[in-house]
Amino acid sequence: MQPDTLIWILLALSALAFYLGRNRAIQASSGHIRNLHSLPTYYGYFVALWCGLPALVILCLWLLFDDKLILQMVISQLPESWRNLPEDQLSLIINQIHNLVAGETGRQEVDPALQRAADHYRQLKAIGYQALTVLVLVIATASLTYGYRHVSPQMRARNSVEKVVRFTLILSSTLAIFVTIGIVLSVLFEAVRFFSKIPVTEFLFGLKWSPQMAIRADQVGASGAFGFIPLLTGTLLISAIAMAVATPIGLLAAIYLSEYAKSRTRSIVKPLLEVLAGVPTVVYGFFAALVVAPLLRDFGIELGLKVSAESALAAGLVMGVMIIPFVSSLTDDALTAVPRSLREGAYGLGATQAETITGVVLPAALPGIVSGLLLAVSRAIGETMIVVMAAGMTAKLTLNPLESVTTITVQIVALLVGDQEFDSPKTLAAFALGLTLFLITLALNLVALHVVRKFREQYE
Amino acid sequence: MSTIMNTVEEFVETMEPQGKSVADSEQGYHTVGEFSIAEPRISCRHVNVFYGEKQALFDINLDIGQRQVIALIGPSGCGKSTFLRCLNRMNDIIEGCRVEGKIQLDNQDIYSKDMDPVILRARVGMVFQKPNPFPKSIYDNVAYGPRIHGLASNRTELDEIVETSLKRAGLWKEVRDRLDHPATGLSGGQQQRLCIARAIAVEPEVVLMDEPCSALDPIATATIEQLIDELRERYTIVIVTHSMQQAARVSQRTAYFHLGKLIEVGQTSRIFTNPRHPLTEDYITGRFG
Ligand SMILES: Nc1ncnc2c1ncn2[C@@H]1O[C@H](COP(=O)(O)OP(=O)(O)OP(=O)(O)O)[C@@H](O)[C@H]1O
Ligand SMILES: [Mg+2]
Numbered sequence: 001m002q003p004d005t006l007i008w009i010l011l012a013l014s015a016l017a018f019y020l021g022r023n024r025a026i027q028a029s030s031g032h033i034r035n036l037h038s039l040p041t042y043y044g045y046f047v048a049l050w051c052g053l054p055a056l057v058i059l060c061l062w063l064l065f066d067d068k069l070i071l072q073m074v075i076s077q078l079p080e081s082w083r084n085l086p087e088d089q090l091s092l093i094i095n096q097i098h099n100l101v102a103g104e105t106g107r108q109e110v111d112p113a114l115q116r117a118a119d120h121y122r123q124l125k126a127i128g129y130q131a132l133t134v135l136v137l138v139i140a141t142a143s144l145t146y147g148y149r150h151v152s153p154q155m156r157a158r159n160s161v162e163k164v165v166r167f168t169l170i171l172s173s174t175l176a177i178f179v180t181i182g183i184v185l186s187v188l189f190e191a192v193r194f195f196s197k198i199p200v201t202e203f204l205f206g207l208k209w210s211p212q213m214a215i216r217a218d219q220v221g222a223s224g225a226f227g228f229i230p231l232l233t234g235t236l237l238i239s240a241i242a243m244a245v246a247t248p249i250g251l252l253a254a255i256y257l258s259e260y261a262k263s264r265t266r267s268i269v270k271p272l273l274e275v276l277a278g279v280p281t282v283v284y285g286f287f288a289a290l291v292v293a294p295l296l297r298d299f300g301i302e303l304g305l306k307v308s309a310e311s312a313l314a315a316g317l318v319m320g321v322m323i324i325p326f327v328s329s330l331t332d333d334a335l336t337a338v339p340r341s342l343r344e345g346a347y348g349l350g351a352t353q354a355e356t357i358t359g360v361v362l363p364a365a366l367p368g369i370v371s372g373l374l375l376a377v378s379r380a381i382g383e384t385m386i387v388v389m390a391a392g393m394t395a396k397l398t399l400n401p402l403e404s405v406t407t408i409t410v411q412i413v414a415l416l417v418g419d420q421e422f423d424s425p426k427t428l429a430a431f432a433l434g435l436t437l438f439l440i441t442l443a444l445n446l447v448a449l450h451v452v453r454k455f456r457e458q459y460e
Numbered sequence: 461m462s463t464i465m466n467t468v469e470e471f472v473e474t475m476e477p478q479g480k481s482v483a484d485s486e487q488g489y490h491t492v493g494e495f496s497i498a499e500p501r502i503s504c505r506h507v508n509v510f511y512g513e514k515q516a517l518f519d520i521n522l523d524i525g526q527r528q529v530i531a532l533i534g535p536s537g538c539g540k541s542t543f544l545r546c547l548n549r550m551n552d553i554i555e556g557c558r559v560e561g562k563i564q565l566d567n568q569d570i571y572s573k574d575m576d577p578v579i580l581r582a583r584v585g586m587v588f589q590k591p592n593p594f595p596k597s598i599y600d601n602v603a604y605g606p607r608i609h610g611l612a613s614n615r616t617e618l619d620e621i622v623e624t625s626l627k628r629a630g631l632w633k634e635v636r637d638r639l640d641h642p643a644t645g646l647s648g649g650q651q652q653r654l655c656i657a658r659a660i661a662v663e664p665e666v667v668l669m670d671e672p673c674s675a676l677d678p679i680a681t682a683t684i685e686q687l688i689d690e691l692r693e694r695y696t697i698v699i700v701t702h703s704m705q706q707a708a709r710v711s712q713r714t715a716y717f718h719l720g721k722l723i724e725v726g727q728t729s730r731i732f733t734n735p736r737h738p739l740t741e742d743y744i745t746g747r748f749g
Contacts, residue, residue: 263555340553341592345655347553349605349662350582359604364595 001133003063010059010140014052017144021047024151038158046157049164050147055140062132070124074117082113097121184438190431197425198226203432205229209395211415211426226429228436230397234405238316238387239380241401245320246376250327251369257328258335259357270332277325285389288318293390296402305402310392313401319386323376330375334368335361367452374448378441384409408437489519492737493726495715497523501666501696502547507561509542509551516542518720520561524666529688529697531707531728534717535743540700541589543717544668547698548584549577565666582609585664587672589700591651593643593658598635601643601654602626605662621661628690629657630683648675656684660691667691669699673706685710704744708732716740 001009022044029035036043071094075083082093093114100110100118151157195203206227253273257266293314300307307313338361346356362369384407392404393414415430496503500523509517517539524530532540542551549570551557563570570580582605593601602622605611612618622639626632631653635646643654652675659667669688673681688710691697701707707714708728715725716739724731724740735741 339592341588341590342594344550344553344588345592345594345658346604347577348548348550348581348586348588349608349658350578350580350585351604351608352578355608359608360594 001129003059003129003132006059006133006136007056010052010055010136013140013144014048017051017147018044018048020144020148021045021151024148025153025157028151028153036153037156038161042157042161043151043155045161046155047144047147047151049161050150051140051144053164054143055136058139059132059136062128062135066125066128066132070121070128073124074121077120078117079113101125184435187431187434187438190428191435193423194425194428194432197428198224202226203228203429207397209411211411211429224425224429226425226432228408228433230395231406231408231411231433232436233397233399234312234391234395235381235407235409237312237399237401237405238319238391238407239377241313241316242319242323242380242383243373243377245317246323246327246380247373249320250324250376251331253324253328254331254335255357255362258332259353259361270329273325273328275325276321277329279322281322281383281385282389284318284322285386288314288386288390292318300402307402308392308404310390310404311402312391312405315387315389315391316401318390319380319383322383322386323379326376326379327372330372331365331369334365334372337368338364370451371448374444374451378444381407381437381441381444382409384413388413408433412437489721491521491722492724492740493731495521495523495722495725497525499526500524501526501566503562503564503567504546505562507543507546507559507563509539509546509560510558511554512556516720517546520722522715522722522725524696524698525713526696527692527694528713529692529699529711530713530715531711532698532700532715532717533702533704533707533743534723536702538717539720540717541670544586544670544698544700547666547668548581548586550581550586552577582662583664584666584668585659585662586668587652587656587659587670589670589674591648591655591675593646593651593654595642595644597640598643598646598654599639602657602661605658609662611662625657625661626654628660628687629653630680630687631657649677649680652676653680653684656687660687664695666696666698669697671700671702673701673703681706704732716743718743 022040024047025036025040025043026033029040033040074097075090075094078093082090085093096114097117100114101121203226206225207229208225208227209230210225257270257273261269289310293309293311296311296314297307297309342360342364343356346360351359387407387410391406391410393406393410394404395406395411396403398405412430412433415426415433421427502524504520504522504524507517507520508515520543532543534540545551546559546563547565547570549559551559559571565580565584568575594604596604599622602625603612603618606618606621612621623632626635631650634650635641635654643651646654652672656669656672673684676684685706688697688699699707699710711728713725714728714731716723716731716735716737718739724735724737726736731740732744735744741747
């Protein structure tokens with residue numbers, strides 16, 4: 001039987017177990033449900049969980065490990081000469097076996113030994129499934145009987161069920177954490193490999209970024225420089241410009257919407273603002289590169305300034321426009337969450353609307369606003385497309401917004417595009433950059449958390 | 461102006477079907493008792509209030525006198541708060557709320573175009589039904605009003621205003637050592653007194669109090685009642701209360717509301733000893749319900 005059929009059968013069995021358990025509880029109560037410790041449905045869930053959970057756990061474990069086991073058995077049956085091959089070639093053969101099993105024979109003749117191995121694999125798999133079916137069904141019925149036997153008026157079914165529920169909740173909440181840890185570890189691992197080739201100090205304090213490595217040993221020129229400071233300044237410069245645009249406009253828009261606008265105006269303007277958030281960043285990139293950058297350039301010429309065709313200013317301005325709806329909608333949420341009674345308190349003392357907003361509403365909404373702004377900063381730091389199109393790819397150490405700069409995310413993309421050996425410093429540098437990016441945004445989020453908590457303590 | 465008022469008064473008095481149950485008829489009911497007085501501070505005529513489609517107050521006529529306390533009583537949801545909020549135009553900021561009729565403060569129509577609600581609210585202070593301290597320190601809460609109105613020219617004066625206001629509201633002893641603590645950390649009753657202190661710090665000429673003692677213990681209640689007595693020497697006070705004893709203790713006049721209508725109004729002693737309307741009688745003798 002296939003595992004998916006098996007899962008359905010398990011579900012059906014559990015449903016059956018639910019009814020059995022509930023009915024047994026009702027019978028045991030001899031007509032008075034108050035005699036039971038818990039409500040009858042809890043006894044139903046209790047038996048159902050007993051029936052389903054252990055079998056499900058076994059099923060999952062099996063599915064996790066059966067491939068590895070079977071593969072070991074298949075490999076041990078391979079001809080001697082293949083088994084002693086180096087690891088990467090062996091994995092090639094294993095791949096071929098997998099393909100054969102999946103039915104992708106390809107065009108060439110298949111090596112009979114390979115074919116034999118594939119058949120062996122298939123056979124083992126089938127046997128495995130049969131064994132699994134028997135195992136799961138036996139466990140399910142056995143544990144069902146066990147749970148069913150335990151149903152008695154004194155048994156604390158509710159407590160047991162709630163324990164399982166709580167465990168599930170804990171599991172779900174930690175899952176996200178584990179995934180994050182997994183991602184960090186995988187990036188960290190590659191980054192460590194990078195740092196074994198390039199010293200950390202060079203990466204952190206180097207002022208030059210030009211990640212060209214000789215692909216062949218005999219190639220001339222090009223020794224890489226991996227100083228990430230120019231990328232950091234570029235990222236910060238563009239983010240700062242973006243925030244300088246988005247913060248005032250977003251805040252003022254939100255204040256207008258939540259405090260001054262009539263509900264009709266609000267119902268029109270708010271969705272319109274949110275449309276801005278739905279525009280793909282590539283489109284913003286076009287806009288930046290084709291409209292804003294030339295405009296800035298012409299404007300610069302008139303002022304006698306030298307503006308490069310791709311400039312941090314163009315990218316930053318457009319990125320700022322992009323995150324306006326982000327800022328405004330988060331701020332708007334924070335403002336509308338301020339209870340009306342607070343506003344009334346201020347009005348009741350003879351405060352004007354402006355005094356009420358600046359003196360009472362904004363301070364009360366500050367934690368929400370600050371965390372919204374920090375989220376927007378993370379967003380700006382992580383943005384790639386606009387920068388690629390409008391600010392360029394050259395890593396230049398400058399704080400002049402009229403020059404072309406590049407950012408961390410753009411360089412990650414640039415490093416991973418194209419044919420590269422996977423363990424060359426150039427490719428690995430992408431992971432180091434990814435790690436730094438992660439740490440920067442993590443730090444920002446921690447700051448946001450801290451700010452929010454600080455104001456909470458003070459104000460609630 | 462006063463001649464018009466007298467005419468209205470006479471007209472209403474001739475029409476008054478004293479002692480009969482008129483609250484059930486939808487329109488054209490009449491308030492029992494002396495709703496009109498000589499030289500009123502505030503005068504309301506034919507006030508109707510709507511929340512959207514729903515009418516919350518029906519044709520309220522009531523005068524409120526200089527240097528006296530008027531108590532508004534009545535069952536929950538009868539419109540006491542709504543009426544109170546008309547007097548400083550607090551209903552303006554509720555979307556969908558509409559106020560009809562004429563309300564005058566010192567013979568000036570408060571709903572006219574010339575009246576700036578901001579100035580009005582500085583003159584007509586309010587203590588809300590639910591304590592609503594700002595998420596600021598205790599000091600800043602009380603100092604908020606004096607600051608925006610520039611009542612203190614320096615820090616010492618401001619300190620003084622804060623201290624006297626808190627003392628008058630009977631909160632000073634409890635908070636003198638932690639004026640910089642967040643006001644939201646105070647207990648419900650302390651918050652209520654803080655809001656009273658905050659309201660009187662701007663020295664309003666009329667004070668509207670919506671159940672100011674609902675969360676207070678008897679001692680704190682006595683302090684507030686004493687404050688009300690003090691304030692009465694100079695100002696006009698409108699107080700909403702669910703406590704008959706409190707109404708009897710602090711007020712000179714009492715108005716009984718029922719389902720959005722002003723059923724009866726008169727001298728407090730008279731209302732509590734000799735209610736004329738059966739609804740009033742039922743309510744004050746505890747038969748309402
Ligand atoms: N913001 C509002 N929107 C819609 N209806 C309202 C609003 N505020 C009050 N009402 C309605 O107006 C009527 C009078 O309410 P009000 O708050 O004035 O009663 P109250 O006499 O103060 O009652 P309580 O003693 O419980 O405070 C009620 O029926 C209430 O449902
Ligand atoms: Mg009320």
